[in-house]
Amino acid sequence: MKLTQIQKHYGKQHVLKNIDFEFGESQIVGLIGKNGVGKTTLMKIMNENIVKYDGTFSKESNTKVGYLIENPKLYLNKTGYYNLNFFRNVLGTQVDDQYINQLIESFGIKPYINKKVKKYSMGMKQKLSIAVALMNKPQYLILDEPTNGMDPDGSIDVLKTLERVSKELNIKILISSHKLEDIELICDRTVFMKDGAIVEDYNMKDQSTDVTKFTFVQEVYNEALNILTMKYKVVASNKQESIISVEALQDYQDVLKELGNKNIYPKFIENNKTTLRDQYFNINKGVEA
């Protein structure tokens, strides 16, 4: 699944600006940003709910996407099992009972699957809604703020369930949130949005590692990123500030040569430690979302 140079306008409002995004190796990607930065719009392009935009969105043939973007549509007067079965029939998917049972196991909803949904807690409803979103056996799942309005315990339960489901069913998940702690808990990569643009792409496995941070002039940023990505492990990249961090380098001779061959000379190079929280506060200038 790949988005290239996506632009979206609503009237005069420029809502998405030059978005490039690909899942790559990551299993769970967090999309973080304040209200109104364009997270939902981006997700609706990925589930093909929005089809009018500039740029390209492509996915491998036969790729299916499950999603939970707007409020879940569950039949509250019916049981959890009825809901799963109903949506299987509505969608006309070919999934068998074994798949439904696997969902029930993976989501840990067996103890109350035969109870009416109106008796469920918010977290239980949310887990059922996400199970419904997987009824088409997708390879990708897109979730817009799945823990919105939940207390911390409920949120952790839903997130840990998602982590398990992602592994057991081998599904890649994109999850938006404005809560940093949600993202830190389960995501292996975080994409930060600000004012309709992706301003940082952060590999969570590399949290707190030593990095070598390059600052460039804006004009060469894209080319510098290409060169560095080919030869080095890019840990974080910030297009807006034209900063690229790679896994710490002992000396800079080789990298300066690589860049110099293309007439690219960094403005600054420094060795640093970086964490998700640092990145987040850097982007939002110390203001919590």
Ligand SMILES: Nc1ncnc2c1ncn2[C@@H]1O[C@H](COP(=O)(O)OP(=O)(O)OP(=O)(O)O)[C@@H](O)[C@H]1O
């Ligand atoms: N259908 C629409 N028509 C006009 N403007 C829209 C429409 N949908 C979204 N917008 C505007 O586009 C901007 C981005 O909205 P979007 O819902 O994508 O942001 P978001 O990051 O998901 O925010 P939130 O966290 O509040 O859901 C907002 O200013 C919003 O008002």
